[in-house]
Amino acid sequence: MKMRSWLFVPGDSEKKLAKVASAGADVVIVDLEDAVAPHAKVAARGMAQQWLSAHRRQVTSGDGFQRWVRINPLDGNLWRDDLAAVLPGHPDGIMVPKAMGPEQLRMLAAELYEIEQRSGIAPNATRILPLVSETARASLSIADYASDTLPRLAGLTWGAEDLSAAIGASRKRDADGAWTDLFRMVRSMVLLAAHARGVAAIDTLHADFRDLDGLKTIAANSFADGFCGMLAIHPDQVPIINEAFWPGKAQIAEAQAIVDAFAASPGAGALQLEGRMIDQPHLAQARRLLESVR
Numbered sequence: 001m002k003m004r005s006w007l008f009v010p011g012d013s014e015k016k017l018a019k020v021a022s023a024g025a026d027v028v029i030v031d032l033e034d035a036v037a038p039h040a041k042v043a044a045r046g047m048a049q050q051w052l053s054a055h056r057r058q059v060t061s062g063d064g065f066q067r068w069v070r071i072n073p074l075d076g077n078l079w080r081d082d083l084a085a086v087l088p089g090h091p092d093g094i095m096v097p098k099a100m101g102p103e104q105l106r107m108l109a110a111e112l113y114e115i116e117q118r119s120g121i122a123p124n125a126t127r128i129l130p131l132v133s134e135t136a137r138a139s140l141s142i143a144d145y146a147s148d149t150l151p152r153l154a155g156l157t158w159g160a161e162d163l164s165a166a167i168g169a170s171r172k173r174d175a176d177g178a179w180t181d182l183f184r185m186v187r188s189m190v191l192l193a194a195h196a197r198g199v200a201a202i203d204t205l206h207a208d209f210r211d212l213d214g215l216k217t218i219a220a221n222s223f224a225d226g227f228c229g230m231l232a233i234h235p236d237q238v239p240i241i242n243e244a245f246w247p248g249k250a251q252i253a254e255a256q257a258i259v260d261a262f263a264a265s266p267g268a269g270a271l272q273l274e275g276r277m278i279d280q281p282h283l284a285q286a287r288r289l290l291e292s293v294r
């Protein structure tokens, strides 16, 4: 199941909801949180509900897009009504903003279980993707996800906007455009915790949605760093992300050559391929890459 591009669409925008299915995203996230003003929350719930009914779950065959909903934060008083409204539409998953750690997600999991039972949905069918970095305390708990056992966890992702507001940081990037040390550290923690837990590592969005050249570089670096997908806010970002988070022909051919080399020398630990040493980590990585494109 591809999880390269995760495109947000504001839950209260009829126009954008009507367009989003044709954007080519692997995952659409109908947002009920920050993209929706307080006075529009109730209307957005109803529109999300309608959108889910009009776009039934469709990814079991590996085609189509997943349908996710970002609910309001679990420490507020809106999220239960959000869930009650959208779960009967069988979303593939729930994105959790301002997540405070795995313990807090258990409260959501229990509520999901109740509603799944009532709505005839298979237990644990609704996955969870937390935004894990939105306060200083939450960022310090990222490592806790590595050893967590919540079965619904689909991946981990992060955001820079809320954290910078929470700590009063007036810059997120250096003069050369790279993340500052703080955000690099948070991003690396997300990457490590996701891989340690064996779930998807999803990189944060590029907010400057007109800068498509910049996005191309950022997304290519993100894939090379070990992320398997990235958040998006505009349809123009989707094809660039989809391309960046998929191995190129040369990468696939190299991985195949590594697998072939070991198959031709059974029992070998290390070999040389065109003058370069390859050993078991290279073989594991090559196998993983080939598996991901199957």
Ligand code: 1VU
Pocket: 007, 008, 009, 010, 015, 016, 017, 019, 020, 023, 031, 034, 035, 131, 158, 159, 160, 161, 205, 209, 231, 233, 234, 235
């Ligand atoms: O060509 P048309 O006029 O028919 O359509 C516009 C526009 O409506 C449409 N469009 C979208 N459709 C679906 N999903 C989207 N996310 C989306 N964005 C735009 O595409 C056509 C061209 O749009 P545009 O270039 O004129 O851009 P706009 O000024 O209309 O919109 C720009 C923003 C940034 C406002 C828009 O892309 C948007 O609402 N994005 C999503 C914002 C969001 O959900 N934010 C919350 C998540 S971010 C986060 O929390 C970080 C962790």
